[in-house]
Amino acid sequence: MEPMADKTDPGVSGVNQVQNQIQNLIQNMDPTDAELVAAARAGDEAAFARLFEKHKSMVSRLAYRFFSRREQVEDIIQDSFIKAYFALDSYQGGHDNSFMAWLSRITVRTCYDELRRVRRRSESNIGDLTEDEAAYLNDKLRDTSKEGNVEGAAISRDLSNKLLSRLRPEDRAVLTLLKLEELSVPEIAEIMGWSTAKVKMRSHRAQHGLRRILRKFI
């Protein structure tokens, strides 16, 4: 009996080759977040490690919006991924960025919890300004000659953190999400689990709060 391969039509073998190439391409493609989540849920440790590698920079960037010290940021990265790991079952995949949005929600909430914890434990002594910093602020805010030209003012992150830590955690979270992340009110409401009315009210109060803090230095 002759082997099957000898009888195959050259056209058919060409189709097979193309099919194999497509399969190889698919295999070499990066798995989607949804696939990685499904694998991680099934206990695939490597899949979770890949999710971590893919999204750690995003989490780090978000954490730096709220905290200035690297150790704090590392703690937030750890806490966020641990929370995400144990909440994987509650993740419902959808469009491509869905996992990223889900993870950023967890990260923002972790930052918010940490802000509240820090405030509760009165660790906000870092809020005390040095004389130089107070003088610098006074100069900048009193300077009327430049018609209030404060854009691009060389504000150190340390000084900024000291001033912002005087805000209530919820006010700081809302301002950060609104002004830095440029999220809409409904988006913030979804992330924080608040109503849109509460977000609007909070942002209004936060703005007032920040003005009050700055006025003290005029």
Added chain:
Amino acid sequence: MWNRKKTHIDNEKLDRFGEELLHAMEATSHEISTAANSPFLYRRIRVRIEEEERRRATERNQWFVLLSGVKHAIPVLTTIAAITIGIVMFDSVQVGQSGGRNANGGLIIVNDELPALSSDEMIASFVGWQDAQQNQGRDDR
């Protein structure tokens, strides 16, 4: 009027300064990647996940032990309850058959058949009992 305008300008300036403060919190890409690529960061996450899983497993085991203990106790308790009910029912059937008398021929007093004694009868019986005691004492001497 002038004051209101000044306050308005002040607020604007303060708001812009506030935004500058928020923007000052932005980290550079180098800082972001340094924190994200910190050595052993993933290892630390894995260790904490494993610790948490162990803690949850221990907690689950404690509940499991408690529930399995209760599960074993249920048949035992049911058997004891069945035996008790059986004994009570068997006794009441026997009382009904013996016409209110026990094996030695003694009268079984069932709650419903308790004779209703008046207070006078109670005193009379007590006095009679005391007299009998005194008489017995005299006889002994």
